Amino acid sequence: LDPSMQLGLDLTGFGGRMAYAWGSLLTAVRTGTPAYHELFGLPFWEDLEAHPDITASFDALIGPPGHGTPDPEVLVTGGWEEVRTVVDVGGGTGALLAEILRARPEIYGTLVDLPRTVASVGSLLQAAGVGERVSMVGQSFFDPLPAGADLYLLKSILNDWPDREAKLILGRCAQAAHPGGRVVILGGVSPDDRANPELLMMVLLRSKDRTLTEFRELAREAALEIQAAGRLPSGRFAVECRPM
Ligand SMILES: C[S@@+](CC[C@H](N)C(=O)[O-])C[C@H]1O[C@@H](n2cnc3c(N)ncnc32)[C@H](O)[C@@H]1O
Structure with missing residues (x-):
């Protein structure tokens, strides 16, 4: 197998x-x-x-x-030259951050995840040779996030949580990003004509995938405005937001 x-x-x-x-x-x-x-x-x-x-x-x-190894191309509208600092919120093993930092030596990253995860996952970032450019923060993403970064990533996070919690996480990103910063959602939002019921998520967590229209309302309530949405080179659907 x-x-x-x-x-x-x-x-x-x-x-x-x-x-x-x-x-x-x-x-x-x-x-x-x-x-x-x-x-x-x-x-x-x-x-x-x-x-x-x-x-x-x-x-x-x-x-x-x-x-598999994540694709570091996570921006729908490009503009990497504006990005010097990335916070991967609920970044898990750090695999995405590792790929972004390997592809762009000028960028510094912060991995936010639960203390037990942060304590156990540093080796992947070290092995990728980017450990020196990463800060690890063991905390809940329901608490205030490290502030002032250019880019906040939420990959495979929002589909773990019902609306109330998803809005809280988005709100934490909106509060932490600087006014010109961006929040990018990868996973958990689908184009309106491709609604994805994600039954397993409902069974495990009472959470769900959201259509872009549903997500727009949730984001607005969290003080985020959608700037762009579309398919990345990896085929993944991504949504880019800015604080309102
Ligand atoms: C489905 S995984 C996604 C991980 C990573 N973003 C990825 O795409 O591989 C969800 C992550 O959220 C983290 N997580 C769950 N609850 C959290 C919380 N309250 N605060 C911070 N991280 C949390 C988990 O530890 C896990 O790493």
């Missing part, structure tokens, strides 16, 4: 969490609330916090072993 498929199918690791969670689909649909905790004893993020082995397998699945 392809090693990335093995990670998803390993029933002793995070693959097992995804597989068994489907058993809670009917409850999730009937109640509109995830029943993940009924199966595994705790809600999703607390379950990961309590099980370092499952977290390691989750990090591997979302990192290069599972999802």
Whole structure:
């Protein structure tokens, strides 16, 4: 088996969490609330916090072993010359930041993630030879973020959270970015004619993918205005916002 498929199918690791969670689909649909905790004893993020082995397998699945090496081209409108500082919010293994910093030696990065993640993922950035240009910040993205950067990235974050929490995270980015800064969302927003139900996210987290129209309203409530949206060279749909 392809090693990335093995990670998803390993029933002793995070693959097992995804597989068994489907058993809670009917409850999730009937109640509109995830029943993940009924199966595994705790809600999703607390379950990961309590099980370092499952977290390691989750990090591997979302990192290069599972999802491959991310493409550093994350801007819809270009303009990298305006970017000297990037904050990857919920940056996980740091794989995206590593690729951006490798491609652009003039840029400095900050990885924000939960303390347990930040404590365990530095090696990828060191191996990429960019560790010297990265600050690691172990904190929640529901708290004020490191301020004043040119670019805030939210990759595969908003689709983990229902509207109230997603708006809070966007609001933290809007508050932290300087007036000409940008907030870029990769994952969790789809073009209006390509709505994506993301059933697994509903089962795990009561979260969802949003159409661009739905996202525009959420962003506005968080004091962000969409500047551009479109497909990146990687094929990924991205949305670029500026603070209002
Ligand atoms: C689906 S992963 C995406 C990781 C990374 N952006 C990527 O695309 O590979 C979600 C990330 O959010 C982090 N996370 C979850 N809750 C968080 C919180 N309250 N504050 C900061 N990070 C959090 C997780 O640790 C995880 O790394």
